[in-house]
Amino acid sequence: MMQHLVVFPIVVPLVAGILLLYRREGLIRFKRAVSVVATLMLLAVSMALVGRASSGEILYYALGDWQPPFGIVLVLDRLSALMLLLTSVLALGAVVFACAGDDEKGSNFHGLFQWQLLGINGAFLTGDLFNLFVFFEVLLLASYALLLHGGGKARIQSGVYYVVMNLAGSSLFLIAAGILYGALGTLNLADMAIRVAELPADRQGLVTAGGLILLVVFGLKSAILPLYFWLPRAYAAAPAPVAALFAIMTKVGIYAILRVYLLIFGDAAGPLAALEQAWVWWLGLATLVASAVGILSSRDLRLLIAYLVLLSVGTLLVCAGMRSEVSASALLYYLIHTTLITGGLFLLAEMIGVQRGKAGTRLVKARPLVQGKALSLLFFIGAIAVVGVPPLSGAIGKALVLAAADDAQRLWLWPTLLFASLASLVALSRAGSTLFWRSAHGSPSGSRLPALQWFGVIWLLSAAPLLVVFAHPVSVYTQATAEQLANPERLTEALLSPSRGHL
Amino acid sequence: MAFIAEALVSLMLVTGGVFVFIGSLGMAHLRDFYMRLHGPTKASTLGIGCMLVASMGYFWGVDGHIDIQEMLITLFLFITAPVSAHLLAKTGLHLRLKHAKKTGGVPFELRDEEVGKKPVPHPDKGHG
Amino acid sequence: MLSVALTITSTLVVIALILNLYRLVIGPDLPDRVLALDTMYVNSIALIVLLGLWLGGKTYFESALLIAMLGFISTVAVCKYILRGDIIE
Amino acid sequence: MITPRKWLPTPVLSLLLLFVWLLMARSYAPGQILLGGTLAILIPLVTYRFWDGHMQIKKPRLLVRFILRVLKDIVIANFEVARLLINPWKRLNPHFIEYPLMLEERFTITVLASTISLTPGTVSANLRLDGKSLLIHVLDIEDEQALIEQIRERYERPLKEIYEC
Amino acid sequence: MTLLWIALLPLLGVLVPLMAGRRSRLTCSLATMVAPAIALGLTLWQIPSLNAGESLRFFADWLPELGLALAFRLDGLSLLFNLLILGIGLLILLYAHFYLSEEEPVGRFYSFLMLFMASMVGISLSNNLLLLWLFWELTSLSSFLLIGFWSHQNDARKGARMALTVTGAGGLALLAGILLLGDIVGSFDMDQVLASGALIVEDARYPVMLTLVLLGAFTKSAQFPFQFWLPNAMAAPTPVSAYLHSATMVKAGIFLMARLHPALSDSALWQLVVPIVGMITLLYGAWFAFLKTDLKGILAFSTVSHLGLITVLLGIGTPMAVLAALFHILNHATFKAALFMISGIIDHEAGTRELKMLGRLRKTMPITALLLTLAAASMAGVPLFNGFLSKEMFLTETLESPLLGGLSWLMPVLATIASILSVGYSVRLVIAVCIKKPRQPSPKAPHEPPRMMRLPVEILVGLCLLVGILPAFMATGLLSLASQAVLQEPLDFHLSIWHGFKLPLLMSVVAFVIGGALYWQHAHLRKFKESFAPVDAARVFERALVSLGQRCEQLIAVWDGQSLQRYMGWLLLATFIMGAIGLSQITELTGDLGNQPVDGIVVLGAVMLIFGGLATAITHRYRLISLLMLSVVGLFVALTFARFSAPDLALTQLSVEVVTMILLMLALFFLPQKTPPESSAKRNLRDIVLAGGLGGVVASLNYAVMTRESFSISQFFMDNSVPGGGGHNVVNVILVDFRGFDTLGEITVLALAGLAIFKLLNRLRLFIPHSDSEGRIWSPDRYPAILTSISLALLPLALLVSAFIFLRGHNEPGGGFIAGLITAVALILLYMARGVEWTQQRLDFPFQPVAVVGVAVATLTGLGSWLFGHPFLTSAFGYFSLPVVGKFELATALLFDLGVYLAVVGATLMILANLGKVTTAHRPAVNATKSDDAGTNKESL
Amino acid sequence: METLYAVTTGVLSACGLYLTLRGRTFPVVVGLTLLSYAVNLFLFSMGGLTTDGPALVHGEGVYADPLPQALVLTAIVIGFAMTAFVVILAMRARSELGNDQVDGKKEDRE
Ligand code: NA
Numbered sequence A: 001m002m003q004h005l006v007v008f009p010i011v012v013p014l015v016a017g018i019l020l021l022y023r024r025e026g027l028i029r030f031k032r033a034v035s036v037v038a039t040l041m042l043l044a045v046s047m048a049l050v051g052r053a054s055s056g057e058i059l060y061y062a063l064g065d066w067q068p069p070f071g072i073v074l075v076l077d078r079l080s081a082l083m084l085l086l087t088s089v090l091a092l093g094a095v096v097f098a099c100a101g102d103d104e105k106g107s108n109f110h111g112l113f114q115w116q117l118l119g120i121n122g123a124f125l126t127g128d129l130f131n132l133f134v135f136f137e138v139l140l141l142a143s144y145a146l147l148l149h150g151g152g153k154a155r156i157q158s159g160v161y162y163v164v165m166n167l168a169g170s171s172l173f174l175i176a177a178g179i180l181y182g183a184l185g186t187l188n189l190a191d192m193a194i195r196v197a198e199l200p201a202d203r204q205g206l207v208t209a210g211g212l213i214l215l216v217v218f219g220l221k222s223a224i225l226p227l228y229f230w231l232p233r234a235y236a237a238a239p240a241p242v243a244a245l246f247a248i249m250t251k252v253g254i255y256a257i258l259r260v261y262l263l264i265f266g267d268a269a270g271p272l273a274a275l276e277q278a279w280v281w282w283l284g285l286a287t288l289v290a291s292a293v294g295i296l297s298s299r300d301l302r303l304l305i306a307y308l309v310l311l312s313v314g315t316l317l318v319c320a321g322m323r324s325e326v327s328a329s330a331l332l333y334y335l336i337h338t339t340l341i342t343g344g345l346f347l348l349a350e351m352i353g354v355q356r357g358k359a360g361t362r363l364v365k366a367r368p369l370v371q372g373k374a375l376s377l378l379f380f381i382g383a384i385a386v387v388g389v390p391p392l393s394g395a396i397g398k399a400l401v402l403a404a405a406d407d408a409q410r411l412w413l414w415p416t417l418l419f420a421s422l423a424s425l426v427a428l429s430r431a432g433s434t435l436f437w438r439s440a441h442g443s444p445s446g447s448r449l450p451a452l453q454w455f456g457v458i459w460l461l462s463a464a465p466l467l468v469v470f471a472h473p474v475s476v477y478t479q480a481t482a483e484q485l486a487n488p489e490r491l492t493e494a495l496l497s498p499s500r501g502h503l
Numbered sequence B: 001m002a003f004i005a006e007a008l009v010s011l012m013l014v015t016g017g018v019f020v021f022i023g024s025l026g027m028a029h030l031r032d033f034y035m036r037l038h039g040p041t042k043a044s045t046l047g048i049g050c051m052l053v054a055s056m057g058y059f060w061g062v063d064g065h066i067d068i069q070e071m072l073i074t075l076f077l078f079i080t081a082p083v084s085a086h087l088l089a090k091t092g093l094h095l096r097l098k099h100a101k102k103t104g105g106v107p108f109e110l111r112d113e114e115v116g117k118k119p120v121p122h123p124d125k126g127h128g
Numbered sequence C: 001m002l003s004v005a006l007t008i009t010s011t012l013v014v015i016a017l018i019l020n021l022y023r024l025v026i027g028p029d030l031p032d033r034v035l036a037l038d039t040m041y042v043n044s045i046a047l048i049v050l051l052g053l054w055l056g057g058k059t060y061f062e063s064a065l066l067i068a069m070l071g072f073i074s075t076v077a078v079c080k081y082i083l084r085g086d087i088i089e
Numbered sequence D: 001m002i003t004p005r006k007w008l009p010t011p012v013l014s015l016l017l018l019f020v021w022l023l024m025a026r027s028y029a030p031g032q033i034l035l036g037g038t039l040a041i042l043i044p045l046v047t048y049r050f051w052d053g054h055m056q057i058k059k060p061r062l063l064v065r066f067i068l069r070v071l072k073d074i075v076i077a078n079f080e081v082a083r084l085l086i087n088p089w090k091r092l093n094p095h096f097i098e099y100p101l102m103l104e105e106r107f108t109i110t111v112l113a114s115t116i117s118l119t120p121g122t123v124s125a126n127l128r129l130d131g132k133s134l135l136i137h138v139l140d141i142e143d144e145q146a147l148i149e150q151i152r153e154r155y156e157r158p159l160k161e162i163y164e165c
Numbered sequence E: 001m002t003l004l005w006i007a008l009l010p011l012l013g014v015l016v017p018l019m020a021g022r023r024s025r026l027t028c029s030l031a032t033m034v035a036p037a038i039a040l041g042l043t044l045w046q047i048p049s050l051n052a053g054e055s056l057r058f059f060a061d062w063l064p065e066l067g068l069a070l071a072f073r074l075d076g077l078s079l080l081f082n083l084l085i086l087g088i089g090l091l092i093l094l095y096a097h098f099y100l101s102e103e104e105p106v107g108r109f110y111s112f113l114m115l116f117m118a119s120m121v122g123i124s125l126s127n128n129l130l131l132l133w134l135f136w137e138l139t140s141l142s143s144f145l146l147i148g149f150w151s152h153q154n155d156a157r158k159g160a161r162m163a164l165t166v167t168g169a170g171g172l173a174l175l176a177g178i179l180l181l182g183d184i185v186g187s188f189d190m191d192q193v194l195a196s197g198a199l200i201v202e203d204a205r206y207p208v209m210l211t212l213v214l215l216g217a218f219t220k221s222a223q224f225p226f227q228f229w230l231p232n233a234m235a236a237p238t239p240v241s242a243y244l245h246s247a248t249m250v251k252a253g254i255f256l257m258a259r260l261h262p263a264l265s266d267s268a269l270w271q272l273v274v275p276i277v278g279m280i281t282l283l284y285g286a287w288f289a290f291l292k293t294d295l296k297g298i299l300a301f302s303t304v305s306h307l308g309l310i311t312v313l314l315g316i317g318t319p320m321a322v323l324a325a326l327f328h329i330l331n332h333a334t335f336k337a338a339l340f341m342i343s344g345i346i347d348h349e350a351g352t353r354e355l356k357m358l359g360r361l362r363k364t365m366p367i368t369a370l371l372l373t374l375a376a377a378s379m380a381g382v383p384l385f386n387g388f389l390s391k392e393m394f395l396t397e398t399l400e401s402p403l404l405g406g407l408s409w410l411m412p413v414l415a416t417i418a419s420i421l422s423v424g425y426s427v428r429l430v431i432a433v434c435i436k437k438p439r440q441p442s443p444k445a446p447h448e449p450p451r452m453m454r455l456p457v458e459i460l461v462g463l464c465l466l467v468g469i470l471p472a473f474m475a476t477g478l479l480s481l482a483s484q485a486v487l488q489e490p491l492d493f494h495l496s497i498w499h500g501f502k503l504p505l506l507m508s509v510v511a512f513v514i515g516g517a518l519y520w521q522h523a524h525l526r527k528f529k530e531s532f533a534p535v536d537a538a539r540v541f542e543r544a545l546v547s548l549g550q551r552c553e554q555l556i557a558v559w560d561g562q563s564l565q566r567y568m569g570w571l572l573l574a575t576f577i578m579g580a581i582g583l584s585q586i587t588e589l590t591g592d593l594g595n596q597p598v599d600g601i602v603v604l605g606a607v608m609l610i611f612g613g614l615a616t617a618i619t620h621r622y623r624l625i626s627l628l629m630l631s632v633v634g635l636f637v638a639l640t641f642a643r644f645s646a647p648d649l650a651l652t653q654l655s656v657e658v659v660t661m662i663l664l665m666l667a668l669f670f671l672p673q674k675t676p677p678e679s680s681a682k683r684n685l686r687d688i689v690l691a692g693g694l695g696g697v698v699a700s701l702n703y704a705v706m707t708r709e710s711f712s713i714s715q716f717f718m719d720n721s722v723p724g725g726g727g728h729n730v731v732n733v734i735l736v737d738f739r740g741f742d743t744l745g746e747i748t749v750l751a752l753a754g755l756a757i758f759k760l761l762n763r764l765r766l767f768i769p770h771s772d773s774e775g776r777i778w779s780p781d782r783y784p785a786i787l788t789s790i791s792l793a794l795l796p797l798a799l800l801v802s803a804f805i806f807l808r809g810h811n812e813p814g815g816g817f818i819a820g821l822i823t824a825v826a827l828i829l830l831y832m833a834r835g836v837e838w839t840q841q842r843l844d845f846p847f848q849p850v851a852v853v854g855v856a857v858a859t860l861t862g863l864g865s866w867l868f869g870h871p872f873l874t875s876a877f878g879y880f881s882l883p884v885v886g887k888f889e890l891a892t893a894l895l896f897d898l899g900v901y902l903a904v905v906g907a908t909l910m911i912l913a914n915l916g917k918v919t920t921a922h923r924p925a926v927n928a929t930k931s932d933d934a935g936t937n938k939e940s941l
Numbered sequence F: 001m002e003t004l005y006a007v008t009t010g011v012l013s014a015c016g017l018y019l020t021l022r023g024r025t026f027p028v029v030v031g032l033t034l035l036s037y038a039v040n041l042f043l044f045s046m047g048g049l050t051t052d053g054p055a056l057v058h059g060e061g062v063y064a065d066p067l068p069q070a071l072v073l074t075a076i077v078i079g080f081a082m083t084a085f086v087v088i089l090a091m092r093a094r095s096e097l098g099n100d101q102v103d104g105k106k107e108d109r110e
C-alpha cells in the first residue's frame, strides 16, 4: 500500500465522497463519522507524505502506469506535501465545526466537502497542466455548491459573481493550456520546462502569450487586483465552515503560480525566465492597497475577514513577485499562518454572529454575548495573529516577508505592507471593541455554543502560537522547500529520467 | 466500380441533392408558414433518403459487400419528420400565424371572430 | 462522374443550407425559425453523407444518426416551449 | 416460474431491435447476433413498463403492403410537391381540412398522422384534444371531399385493420 | 538561565491570577505578586555580578532564518529598568488590590497587568532587536487591554484604540527600522549592533532607519506630534495609568533611545531631531499640564513634558546628559507613580478628579495631602527632592550643549520656560487640591484611604526624599552601572545636592519665582487658552478614523461598484493585454506550415458559424431567438469536428448541444423572455471593442499555432493505443486509459454539477407564468398525443443506439459519455412527451445514486489495479475466444467507461428531471384566472 | 483554411465575450456557452487541422492529433456541467433577487 501513498490524498476524499453522496437524506451521524474519519485519514496521510518529502526526494506517481511525460503524474515534493498537510489541517477544523449543525442546513454537505478536498488535493499534486485544469474545475464546482449551502440572497448574489467570473476563467485556462500545448507539444509541466529551455525563437511569443494568459487565470483564482472582486462578498457570504475551507482556495492560485512559473519559466527558460515576475509583484502591491481600503471600509466582521484574506493574498503575491529563495520561504511560512488563521477567524465570526442575535456579524451595537469572554479571547488571538502583531505567528510571517525584500523592493513593499497592517490593526481593534465592549444594556440571551464549534476554532487558531514556538522547524522546512523550488531541474530530472524517483 | 453502378449512384446522389434543395427552397420562398412546412417535411426527408441510398450503393461498390446501416438513418427521419412537422404546425396554430389569404377551411383557432383579434393579456402580464 | 455528382450535390446542399439560414434570420415568426433550424439539422445529415462519400469512409455514420435523432428532440423541445413554456411538466 | 411471455413481451419489437443492431454493427458474426439478441431482449424488458396499452399487430402481411404503398406514395408525393414548389407562379390553393377520425388508438392515429404528413401535399397540423378529428393542411387542394375519402380508404382503413380490428 | 527565569517569571505570572481568580481576592493579589517578587529578587541578586563587570547573557536560537533568537542580557540599563518595572509593578499590584472594587474581575485585571509587566521586562532584557520588537508590540497590546479595561465606558474604548493605533503604527515603523538596522549590521544581535556605531551611521540607509526607529520610540513615549494618545489613555483605571504612564510603557521609547544610543546617536541627524522633538514635547506638555483641570489630565500632560525632557537629554547625548537622562527616568518614575496613585486615592475617596470639586484635602485627607505635596515638590524640582537633582543636571546640560549652532542659547531659555511651567502646574496642583476651597462640592466626602493603599505611595515618596537627600548613596551605584551600559564605558561622576551658585541654579530660581507668579495669573492664561477653539485629540482622531472609513467605503463603492460587468471587463482587459504582449513578440504570425487550401463546404461552415455567432450576439435581447442561433453554432461546431477528423468530438458536441438547449429553455421559462434595451451606446461600443479586441487576439494566437508544426507527444499514444491500451480509437483510449485520471475528474465534475443543481433547486418555488410573454395563454394540449407515441417508439431504438455507441467506443467513435447522453436524452424526450409524474412513476430509480455509483465504478476500476501491484487506474485487457461467439476483447477500460456512462446518465437526469420537477407539483390549473399566487415564494436552499 | 478557421474562432469568441459583458444573466449564460464553443474549437485546432485522419488506428495513414481531441472532449463535458450550473443559478438568482440583472441590485425595469 505504501507505494500508493501519493495518490491517497485523492483517493481518500474521492471514496469518502462516494460513500457520503450515495444517499442524499438522513444518516447524518454516519455521514459525520465518515467525513471526520476521512479527514483524519487525510491528515495522517499528509503527515506521512511530509515526512517522505522532507528528505528532499521528489516522488512521482504515474497514473495508469503511463510514464511521464505521456501519462498524468502526481508529483510529491516538499511544496505539494506541505500544501496537502495544510489543507487537511484546515479541513479538519472546518469539518468538525460543520458537524455542530451547519451540515444539516442543506443537502449533501459532507460529500461536497470531501469532493472539494479532492479537487484541492488534486490541484496540489498534479504534475500535468490539463489535469490541473480538471482539478480546478472539480474544486470550483464543489465550491459553488458549498458556497450556496444554506441558501439566502447574499449567497446567491455573490455566487453569481463568483461563478461567472470563474467560468470565464476556465475558458481562459483552456486557451492558455491550448497555446502551451500547441507551442510545446506536451502537457507535463516538467516536460514543458525542458521544452521551454530549448524553445525556437519563433515560438517564444506564443509561449509568452500562453504563460501570461495562464497568469490571468491563476491571478483570478488567487484574487489579484483587478481580478479579486468576486472574493470579498463570496467569502463573506459563505457558510462558516465553507468560508474557512475557502481560505485555502486562493492559495491554490498562489500555489499554481509558484509551481508553474518557477518550474517552466525558471532560470533555464532564457528570455522567458521570470515571465510573471513584474506583474505579480506590482499587482500584488496594488492588491495590498486595495485590501487595506477594503479592510477600512468593512462594516461587517465577515467582510472584514474576507478582505483580510485579500490582504494575505497580496502579501503572498508580492512574495511570489520577489522570486527569490528567501522570499519563497517567507511566502510559505506566511501562507501556512494566514490560511489557518483566516480559516479560524471565519469560524469564529460565525460563533460571534450567532451569539449576537439579530445584529449578527455587523459591526454595530448589539446585545452582550453569552460566552463573550472566551470568544473575545479567541478573537484577540486571531486578530493579533492576522494583523501580524507579536507574539503570534503573523508577526513572524510579516517580519520574514519584510526581510525577504531587497533594497529596491523594500522601497515599495515596506510602506505598503506596513500601512496595510496598520489598516487591519485599526479595523480589527474597532471591530473587537464594538463586538465585545460596546454592547447594549441587558443581559445576554441565547444558548451556549456547541463544543464542536469551539474545537474547530481552537484547532485552527492554535496555529498562531504553535507556529511561533516551532518557528524554527517550520522555517527549516519552508527554506528547504524554497531551495527545492529554486532548483526546478531536480524535479524535471526526477520525473523524466527513467531510473529515478519512481515509486 | 462499374460505370452503371457509378451512374446510378451519381444519379441517386444528385436526385437527393435536388430534393434537399427543393425542400429548402420551398421553405424559403412560400408565402405562409403552413405552406413552408411542406417542403422540409417531405422533400428534404426524401432527399436525404436518396443520398443515403447513394451512399449505400457507393460503399457496396467499393467494399464489395452491402451494408444497409444507412437505412437506419432513413428510418429515423421517416419516423421523426412528420412529428416535427406536426408539432411545428401546432405551434403555428397556437401562435395564430398569418395564413395566405386564399387559404380555405381556416380552422377556428385562426379565425378572429372566434377568438378575438389580439390575445387577451393575462392579468399577471406573463412572466416578463 | 461521381466527383461531378458530388460537386453538384454539394452545391445544392450548400445552397439549401444558406436558404435555411436565410429563413432562420428573417423569420418572421418563431415557428419559421424553428422550422429553419430543423431543416438545417436534416440538411446537415446530407453534409455528413457527402463527407463520407468524399472521404470514402463510414466513420461519420453515427454522427448522421445522432443528428437525425437529436435534431428531432431539439425541435420537439422548442415547440413544447412555445406551446407550453414548461417543456418538462 | 417465468413464462416466456415475461421474457419476451414484444417479440416483434425484439426482432426489430436485433435487426437494427445488426444493421449498425455491420456484421452478422455469431458474437454480434448473441450480443444484439441479448439487447433485443433486455431493452424491451426495461422499456415495457412505459407502454400503457400493448399494440398487437393483427395482420402483419397487411402491414407490409401498407408500408410499401406509403413508400410509393412518398416518392410520388415528393415529385408532386417538387413540382408545386419549383413553380411559384402556379397559383396554389392552400386549404385546412378537419378530418374526422375513425381510429381510436393513439398509436394508430400517430401512424396515420405521420403517413398523411409524408404523403402528397398534406401535413397533419393538429390532433384535436378529443382525438376525434385531425386538422390537415393541404398545400394545393382540388376537392376536399375526395381528399378525405382518399385518406380514409388508402390509409385509415388499412391501419384500422392492421391494428385495431 | 537566571536571565531566562527573570524574563519568564512575569510571563508565567500571567496565568497565576487567571487560575487564582476564583479564590478570594486577597489570595489572588498575593499569589500574583509572587512571580514578580521572585523576578525582582533574582534581578537584585545579579547586582554583584554586574558590579564585578560580568556580562550576563542568555542565548537560545529561535528562528535563525530570520535572525530572531531568545537572547537576553542584563546590564546596568536593563537593571535600572527592571528594578523600576518590577518594583513599581509590585507596588501597583498592592495598590490595585485596594483600588479595584469588589465586583470587578480582578483576576483578569492582574493578568493583563502581568502581561504588560512581562513584556516590559522582555524589552529591557532583550539582547536581540527582533525579540525586543516582539516584546515592544506586546506592551502595546497589553496596554490596549488595560486602558480599555472599563470597556463599558466610551472613553476607555476610544482611548484604548487610540493608544493601540498610535503605538501600533510606531511599532510597525520600528519593525521596519529594526529590519533595516539588522540589515546594515548584518545581525540583530544587540551586542553586535551596539558595537557597530560607526558602520551604522555611515551607511546610506542610516537616515531612513533612524527615522523609522525614532518613529517607534516617539510614538511610544508620546513625543510630539504623537503625544495626543497619552492623555486619552487616562480613561484607564488609575493603577494602570500609574504604571503605564509613569514608570513603564511610555518609558519604553526612552529605553529604546537609550539602548540604541551607542549605535545611533553619533550623528548630526540624531542631535538635531531628538532634542528638538524633545524640547517641543517638553514645552507642549508643560503648557497643557498647566491648563488642565482634571487631576489625571495634569499628570498626563506633565508626563508628556517630562518624557520630552528625558528625550532632550538623550538627544544632547553627552555622557553627563545621558547620566541626567537616566537619573531623571528613575526620579520621574518614582514621583509620577506616587502622584498617579494619589490621584487615584483622591478619585476613589472624593469621587472626582476635577480640580474645581476638590480642595482643602489637608483637612480631610491630611496624610494624602502631605504625600501629594511632597511628590509635587519633587516634580517641580524643589531642592532636597530627587526631581531637583536631575532637573539641575538637565539645565546644566542645556547650557553646555552646543546644539543648534548660533541658536544654542535657545535651549537653556526654553528649558527655563519649561521649568517655569512645571513649577506652575505643580504649585497649582498642590494649592488647588490641598489648600483652596472647592468651588463645587465633591460627590463623596473625602477621607483617608485604607492604610495599605497608601503604603505604596509612602514608599515612593520616601524614595523621592531619600534619593533627593542622599543621592550619592542611593543612586550612584545604579546609575554608574546604567550609564556604563549606555555609554559603553565607565563614567566618572558624583551626585550631590549642592553644585554651588551656578547658572543652572539661577535658572531654577527664576523658574520658581516666575512659576509661582504664573500660578496667580492662571485664570487669565486659561482664558487666553480658551480663546482658541479647543482641540480634543480624541475627537479629532475618532473623526479622522470615521471619515477614513467613509472615504474607503466611497472608494470601494466607486472602484468595486458591485458590477459583474465591470469585473468581467477587467478580466477581459487583462487577458487582452497579456495575449497582446505575447503576440507582439511574434515577428511572423504565419508559421512554416502556411495555409491549407479552402473548399466550399469549409467556407459554408465558417459562414454558418460566423453568422450564427453574430446572430446570437445581435439577437440576444430576444432570448429564444438567440438560443436558436446558438444552436446553429453548436450544430456547425459539431460538423467542424467531423470535417477535421474528430468523430468522437462531433458526437459529443451534438449530444451536449441538444441537452444544453433543453436546459437553457427549461431555465428560460422562469426568466424574462426579452432583455429590455438598457445598455448605453457608449457601453455597447466599449464592450464591442473589448470583445472584438480579445477575439482578435484569440484568432491571431490560433492562427499562429496552427501554422506551426506540432512537436506533440501524441505519437506515443498512436503507437501504444493498440498494444498498450487495447483499443483502436486512440481518442477513447486516451480518455479511458492514458488520461483516464482526467476523465475520472470530469465525471466527478458532472456528478458535482448534478448535486450542486439539486442544491439550487431544493425548496425553490417559482412563479409559473400562466401565459407567454405576449399574454397568450398556453396551449391546452399538455402532452400532444402524437409526440407521446413517437417518443415511446423511439425509446428502445435510442437505447439500442446508446448501447451500440457504448460498446464500440474503444475501437470506433463513441464511448460511455456519448452513450450516456443518448440514454439521458431519450429519457428526457419521454419526460417532455409524458410529463414528470408519469415518467417518474415508471422510471423509479433515484438519479443521485446512479451518478455516484458511476463515479464509484470508475474509481473501483482504478483501485482494482492495486490488487495487481500497479498504480491507480492501470488498465488491463485481453482477447478471449469462446466456441460460438468467437474472438472478443475484454478490457477494464470498458468497466471504467461504464462508470462514465452511469455518471452521465445519473447526473444529466438529475439536472434535467429535477429542474422539470420544480414546477410540476405547483402548476396552477390551466385556466386559472386568479393571480393571487403569482408572487415568488422564496425559501432557503 | 487556417485563416478562415482562426477568424471563425475569433469571431465566435468575440461574440461570446460580448455577451458575457451584458447586464442580464441569461445573455451572460448564452455568452459563456458560445465562448466555450469557441474555446473548444480553439483547443481542438492546437494539434493542427487534419482532413480524413480520424485517430482510429487500423494501419498506416495520416492521423489527426488525438490528444487535443481528448482534451476537448473533457472540456466539452466540463463546460456542459458548468453551463448547467450557471443557468440554474441564474434562475435561482431571479427568484431570490426579484430580477435577472447580473448585479442583482437595480430595479427590474420591465
Ligand atoms: Na415542470
Ligand code: NA
Pocket: C086, C087, C088, C089, E666, E915, E916, E917, E919
Ligand atoms: Na419544467
